[in-house]
Amino acid sequence: MMGVMDNDIDKMRDVLKYAYLDIQYLLRMNGDLIDGDILLSNLENGISNGDLDCVAETLVEIQNILGPGEI
Numbered sequence: 001m002m003g004v005m006d007n008d009i010d011k012m013r014d015v016l017k018y019a020y021l022d023i024q025y026l027l028r029m030n031g032d033l034i035d036g037d038i039l040l041s042n043l044e045n046g047i048s049n050g051d052l053d054c055v056a057e058t059l060v061e062i063q064n065i066l067g068p069g070e071i
Contacts, residue, residue, distance in 0.1 A: 009050040016047055016055070026066050035065065 020043070027036030039062050046054030 006050075008052075009047075012052070012055065013047055016043070020044075023062055027062065030066060036062075039065075 020040070023043075024036070024040055027040070030036070039058055042058045043055060043062070046052075046058055
């Protein structure tokens with residue numbers, strides 16, 4: 001069962017490493033640098049730790065800042 005979870009985490013990392021730069025750009029363009037940097041740090045930590053709940057919650061917070069349709 002652990003292999004399936006590890007595979008999911010690897011897929012999540014692959015997708016988010018490319019999306020990360022776009023998210024970073026959008027947050028900076030939004031002018032919310034401090035909160036954006038904190039959220040990106042939380043996103044990186046969640047990915048590194050394999051904490052899917054943290055990643056999901058952080059993406060929701062980012063979406064709330066950017067507005068619907070950006071993520």
